[in-house]
Amino acid sequence: MTHTRILIAKTSLDGHWRGVMVVARAFRDAGFDVVLGGMLRAGDIARMAGDEDVQIIGLNVGGRIEVVHRILDTLDQAGLADIPVLAGGTIPPQAIDELASRGVSVHPPGSPLTEIVDAANRLLGRVG
Amino acid sequence: MYRAKDWRIFQLSGFGNPSDMNKRIRFLLDAGETGVIVKHDRMTDDHLYDVDHPDIVERREDVGLTGTVTVGLRDYETIMDGIPLESIYVKPGGGVAQSAPYTLACYWSTASRRGIPLEKLRGTGQSDFFLTYIGCPPKEQIPPGAAMRLNLDIIDWCMERMPHWVPVSIAGYNGADSGLNAWQELGAVFANAVEYLEAVSDRVDGNYDSFARMIGGMNFRTSMDLFEDAAKLRTARKMWHDLLTNRYGVTDERALRLRIHVVTAGSNMAYQEPLNNIVRGTVMALAAALGGTQSLGVSGYDEAMSIPSDHAHVMSIRIQQILQEETNITAVADPLGGSFYIEHLSQELERRALAFMSDIEMEGGFLSVIDSGWLLEQAARGQIEEMAAIEEGRKRIVGTNVHRAHEEPMPIDGFEGCSGEETWERAMQRLTSIRRERHGREVTRRLRDLEAACRTTENVIPRVMRAVQADATIGEIGDVFRSVFGVWDVPMRF
Numbered sequence: 001m002t003h004t005r006i007l008i009a010k011t012s013l014d015g016h017w018r019g020v021m022v023v024a025r026a027f028r029d030a031g032f033d034v035v036l037g038g039m040l041r042a043g044d045i046a047r048m049a050g051d052e053d054v055q056i057i058g059l060n061v062g063g064r065i066e067v068v069h070r071i072l073d074t075l076d077q078a079g080l081a082d083i084p085v086l087a088g089g090t091i092p093p094q095a096i097d098e099l100a101s102r103g104v105s106v107h108p109p110g111s112p113l114t115e116i117v118d119a120a121n122r123l124l125g126r127v128g
Numbered sequence: 129m130y131r132a133k134d135w136r137i138f139q140l141s142g143f144g145n146p147s148d149m150n151k152r153i154r155f156l157l158d159a160g161e162t163g164v165i166v167k168h169d170r171m172t173d174d175h176l177y178d179v180d181h182p183d184i185v186e187r188r189e190d191v192g193l194t195g196t197v198t199v200g201l202r203d204y205e206t207i208m209d210g211i212p213l214e215s216i217y218v219k220p221g222g223g224v225a226q227s228a229p230y231t232l233a234c235y236w237s238t239a240s241r242r243g244i245p246l247e248k249l250r251g252t253g254q255s256d257f258f259l260t261y262i263g264c265p266p267k268e269q270i271p272p273g274a275a276m277r278l279n280l281d282i283i284d285w286c287m288e289r290m291p292h293w294v295p296v297s298i299a300g301y302n303g304a305d306s307g308l309n310a311w312q313e314l315g316a317v318f319a320n321a322v323e324y325l326e327a328v329s330d331r332v333d334g335n336y337d338s339f340a341r342m343i344g345g346m347n348f349r350t351s352m353d354l355f356e357d358a359a360k361l362r363t364a365r366k367m368w369h370d371l372l373t374n375r376y377g378v379t380d381e382r383a384l385r386l387r388i389h390v391v392t393a394g395s396n397m398a399y400q401e402p403l404n405n406i407v408r409g410t411v412m413a414l415a416a417a418l419g420g421t422q423s424l425g426v427s428g429y430d431e432a433m434s435i436p437s438d439h440a441h442v443m444s445i446r447i448q449q450i451l452q453e454e455t456n457i458t459a460v461a462d463p464l465g466g467s468f469y470i471e472h473l474s475q476e477l478e479r480r481a482l483a484f485m486s487d488i489e490m491e492g493g494f495l496s497v498i499d500s501g502w503l504l505e506q507a508a509r510g511q512i513e514e515m516a517a518i519e520e521g522r523k524r525i526v527g528t529n530v531h532r533a534h535e536e537p538m539p540i541d542g543f544e545g546c547s548g549e550e551t552w553e554r555a556m557q558r559l560t561s562i563r564r565e566r567h568g569r570e571v572t573r574r575l576r577d578l579e580a581a582c583r584t585t586e587n588v589i590p591r592v593m594r595a596v597q598a599d600a601t602i603g604e605i606g607d608v609f610r611s612v613f614g615v616w617d618v619p620m621r622f
Contacts, residue, residue: 012190013171013183015264017620018306018395021508022515024622036622039267041186063190064547070186092433092542109399109432110528112519 004124007054009037009045011071011089012063019089019109020060026113027058027120042074049080056120061089065098072102084123086116130458134162135416136217136423137448138389142167142195143435144546145554146206149196153211155438159445163217163423166207167195167435168231174224174266176606179555183267191555193547194435195221199559201596204234205241214244218251223299224266225275228255228282230605233592252294252345252389255279257320258302261498262507265618272498274613278588280327283342285589294345294387296324301391303503304349307510310360311477315484316494316503317346318367322485323494325376337380340372344386350415351393352408358464359473361388361419367478389423390416397431401527403538405429410447417451418464424448434542501619508622559601566599574598575608582612 008024010017024034035052037045049057057075061068068087075081087099088107096106105119139161142149153164169192171177177184179191179199191197196207204220211218220235222228232253239249261272269275279296286295300308300317308316324343325336332339348364350357368386372378392412397405409426416424426444428436436444452458464470488497497503517523524530578591595605 012187013175013267014190014194015170015174015260015266017264018511021620021622022511025512028622034622036620039183041183063187063193064544066189066549067187090433090542092544093536093539094541110525112529113515114519 003031003033004056005033005035005052005054006056006058006120007035007037007045007049007052008058008060009040009048010060010062011067012061013039014062015039016062023058023060023088023113023116026117030117032120042071045071046074046078046080049075049083050078054083056124057083057085058120059085059087059089059104061087061091065091065095068099068104069102072104084120086120086123088116130417130452131461134452134458135421135448136163137161137445138163138165138217138219138423139425139436139441139444140165140167140391141436141441142169142221144192144196144551146196146198146203148192148546149207150209150211153207156441156445157211157216159442160449161445163219164211165219165425166221168221168223168227169197170194170264170266172197172602173221173227173231174260174264175268176227176230176602176609178601178603179552179559181603184552188552189547189549191547192551193545197551197555198234198602199555200562200599200601201234201237202562202599203558204238208235208238213239213242214248216250218249219254220251223254223256224260224269225255225257225279226260226270226606226609227602228253228296229278229589229592230596230602232282233589233596237593237597246290248292249290250292253282253296254299254347255282255296256299256302256347257494257498258299258306258316261616262504263302263306265616265620268610268615270609270613271616272495274609276323276327276495279324281587281589283324283339284587287338287342295342297345297347297389298343299347301347301349303507304351305393305395307507307514308503309510310353310356311480312484312506312510313348314360314364314367314477314481316488317348317364318371318481319485319488319494319497321346321368321371322375322489326493334377336372336376336378337383340376340378340383341380344368344383345389346386347389347391348421349393350390350412350419351396352411354411354415354418355464355470356473356477357412357415358419359470359477361390361416361421362462362465362470363474363477363481364388365420366474367481388419388421389425390419390421391425392416392427394427394431397427397429398525398528399432400536401533401538402429402432402540404527405431406443406447409444410451413447413451414457417457420462430540430543433540435545437540437543440543499619501621504620562599562601571595571598571600571604575600575604578605579608579612582608
């Protein structure tokens, strides 16, 4: 299996890193190359996704959904709409459908790590 | 203990603009809270950024979501409007070490302007290392050594003029909820206390009594391990007493009495079936009460998805009121003392905590293990271990990994408070008018004085007070700190 590169970034300026770290380690253990981006602006996420040639993006959401939309819009404008996006974190239940309708795979707190990695593999066209 | 005085019902709360915060404080006092905590917006307050900072503008809808957003002293006057500062116990914010001087200066100035002498104020700061050097490091913050210096300035300032103020509070909670286990939390908290005591060794002339009183406020987490957590609080009191008497020769009775604040574990609040968290909050609150806490905050049942809604907040207060007024557990001090199991747990926790403390000292001391990333790594290991236990079903969470429903049987919405673009716009308007109305040259002069104080050993607190009283903004204080102290490189590995 060739290595798949995943960019993991936080959408908000809230520094809680526990969820990010646990998920990042799960992807590393599953054989992914993990690029840990930290608290990036939308433009930085698009730039890093392009520069680092990532195949999939994981967003840790700690704020409002408008900020996630801004990141998705920026990816679209940068011609990177084909990169699948996963989102986890403190996502309010009412926002899950809204994100899912844009093709985002949403994983609220309590999601098993295997489920998250399987979802990534499915989005990449592999059998999970 | 509680026979003389119930524990203080002390809930973390805050969102929106200062006028929203003011309404929230009144709402909580009305529901029976017996102290006030102001929670500040993580983005602006943790970072010391103004609302027009590019990183904030990029995420402007988040402003006000995680706490109330302030631009300067005038906002504290709004937050505290009509609140009786002379009689109520207040934590005005300042959990984050780098923002504490700004927050405390704004709060104390608010009281002074109302004619309330500082020596009358009752309350607490926090300036905690576990919060932002372990739990949630902001994008930019000053290095831990600089934070230590600011904390010592706050302590000195309070020692001279504020007899009823707890200047700093060592918050083990933030270490525990980031992955440290019970004895690691205890050991790290006491290693932090030692770091404070050692920092002043050359100027207290062997008499630590007054200084020890200043750092005897600590904060611990209770989780779902009911007996271990109750034992942990008993152990903390014993360790504090032993440390001060055996190692520092403290004899002052008030200094030897540890004052504990407990926050129930936010990370134990499940996303699935959130109403179950009311039960979890009750069990964790019971652990705190049985362990003899002096004040308590119970996490909202909607913690996994948002800051507490009105209803979640009232529930957190009601849990405490029911325990205090309906159960009779307040009739006796240390009700678990003498139980073979609790005594065993207490002794074992103490033994392991002392071993962890000496591990930290072997690594160079508390500030060194923060700066090197050693303590972060211990926390990360704890997280991985806990996650593995949940995945393998060794740690059971009802509704999440066992007894999981096919469809959410008790759905609720996440609470968005008063956040959103409009909140940010209102904060921007305040920032613009402050900049327009203030005496610009005077602000520049006072910020320059602050910078000069930061570069010497002069206490910075009077300088921060003078700067905020001339309407210097939060971001301008932050710019001074960053230019003098630099920005910490978070030693995060994975």
